[in-house]
Amino acid sequence: MSPPHLVTRHSATASGCSTVTVRAQPSTSSKARGGDVIPDLSANVHCSSPDQRVYVGFLPETEEAARGELWHIQVKGADGRVAWSQTFGSSVPAQAVAGFLAALIAFPSRCCACV
Numbered sequence: 001m002s003p004p005h006l007v008t009r010h011s012a013t014a015s016g017c018s019t020v021t022v023r024a025q026p027s028t029s030s031k032a033r034g035g036d037v038i039p040d041l042s043a044n045v046h047c048s049s050p051d052q053r054v055y056v057g058f059l060p061e062t063e064e065a066a067r068g069e070l071w072h073i074q075v076k077g078a079d080g081r082v083a084w085s086q087t088f089g090s091s092v093p094a095q096a097v098a099g100f101l102a103a104l105i106a107f108p109s110r111c112c113a114c115v
Contacts, residue, residue, distance in 0.1 A: 009112040033097075035047060035048050035049050035050045036048045042061040042062075043057045043060060043061050044057065044058065044060065044061055044062060045057070045058040045059075052076075053075060053076045053077075054073070054074070054075050054076075054104065055071050055072070055073070055074045055076075056071070056072070056101065057071070057072040057073075058070065058071055059071070059072060064087075065090070068090065068091075069085060069087040069088075069089060070087075070088060070089055070090045070092075070094070071088040071089075071097050072085070072086075072087050073085060073086045073087070073100070073101070073104070075104075086100070088100075
């Protein structure tokens with residue numbers, strides 16, 4: 001499977017700060033391949049891979065975000081237990097998180113034989 005084509009959009013806010021929006025092209029997104037993308041009423045977004053073994057959460061409205069954990073990524077092993085996880089805070093550029101996710105998507109061997 002080839003890596004997804006990521007689109008980055010920069011825009012300025014009223015305060016003069018720039019914001020970055022990073023998204024996968026629809027043809028390569030998790031939803032297009034059978035995964036779930038679910039926004040909740042608090043403006044958090046939850047995504048899962050088609051096989052339900054990878055979870056990505058963008059969670060700006062949670063207690064974890066207040067402690068500095070904006071992005072949550074979990075990979076489950078074949079037995080359904082969490083094999084590993086990674087969090088990123090708001091100080092991590094969106095492009096870095098997008099690169100991490102692109103690598104995760106591009107290499108389906110994300111779950112090594114040990115998990």
